Amino acid sequence: MAGIDYEVEYNNRARVPEHPAVMAGWVRDAAAWRESHPPRRIPYGAGTRQIIDLFESDSSGPIVVFIHGGYWQALDSSSFSHLARGLNAHGISVAIPSYDLCPDVTVEEIIGEMQMALRELARLGPRLVVSGHSAGGHLSACMLATDWKAFDTSLPPDLVTAAYAISGLFDLTPLVGTSINKALGLDEASARKASPLFWQAPARGSLDAVVGETESAEYLRQSRTIVEQWGKSGIATRFGTVPAANHFTAIAPLADPDSPVVLRLRELAR
Numbered sequence: 001m002a003g004i005d006y007e008v009e010y011n012n013r014a015r016v017p018e019h020p021a022v023m024a025g026w027v028r029d030a031a032a033w034r035e036s037h038p039p040r041r042i043p044y045g046a047g048t049r050q051i052i053d054l055f056e057s058d059s060s061g062p063i064v065v066f067i068h069g070g071y072w073q074a075l076d077s078s079s080f081s082h083l084a085r086g087l088n089a090h091g092i093s094v095a096i097p098s099y100d101l102c103p104d105v106t107v108e109e110i111i112g113e114m115q116m117a118l119r120e121l122a123r124l125g126p127r128l129v130v131s132g133h134s135a136g137g138h139l140s141a142c143m144l145a146t147d148w149k150a151f152d153t154s155l156p157p158d159l160v161t162a163a164y165a166i167s168g169l170f171d172l173t174p175l176v177g178t179s180i181n182k183a184l185g186l187d188e189a190s191a192r193k194a195s196p197l198f199w200q201a202p203a204r205g206s207l208d209a210v211v212g213e214t215e216s217a218e219y220l221r222q223s224r225t226i227v228e229q230w231g232k233s234g235i236a237t238r239f240g241t242v243p244a245a246n247h248f249t250a251i252a253p254l255a256d257p258d259s260p261v262v263l264r265l266r267e268l269a270r
Helices: 006-010 019-036 081-088 107-122 135-145 188-193 217-233 260-269
Strands: 040-043 051-055 063-067 093-097 128-133 160-166 206-212 236-242
Touching: 006 217, 019 081, 040 107, 051 081, 051 107, 063 081, 063 107, 063 135, 063 260, 081 093, 081 260, 093 107, 107 128, 107 135, 107 188, 128 135, 128 260, 135 160, 135 206, 160 260, 206 217, 206 260, 217 236
Parallel strands: 063 093, 063 128, 128 160, 160 206, 206 236
Antiparallel strands: 040 051, 051 093
């Protein structure tokens, strides 16, 4: 859109100068949770990053998947282990996959890796709720919109029953002219192809898209837009905000068993 400085709108690290302290807290809290609750490590491919950390609660119950952010070019599951705490307290297992990063792979290939990860989790039985933050919010929407029978005929069409996207990006075209795209290597065509906003809307399930209350206008617009567009297709959608949260603190409620975010995910999972 004319007149919008996309570099300013999407450069979250510049927008939140205190982000190093927040991210250091992630690492510290995640390490503590892994020490007290060692995850089951499940490979879903041959790559060294193609691993799922499964924090099991009731092995016969539902699984919520959390896909981490990092603009498809940074971080891995080890910084987010503590986010399993909230749902584990309710007897819900949480799976946190890592994936290969740009520029070693494309965004489209990362989408494929997450489809592989969910196919592996399907072997455990229950259908899945997929959540994610930032790039992970994008990937969670992609998982809801995936035609699972086309991906693998052995999978149920309703493998993913709901997506809960936190500060997600659903239209990647605004990133093409920004510094973020140096690692992504997107052009207009590949950005549209990797954008779930331009895919056929899901035929089933539900989408919640929530955003930190203090995030940029573009992040708020992205979530409102996909909620409106997919809602018109007939699936249940919700837009919401995380009070007083910025892009980096918006995921903090996942570690709190009593937070509205966790209680909503519990509702979706059951």
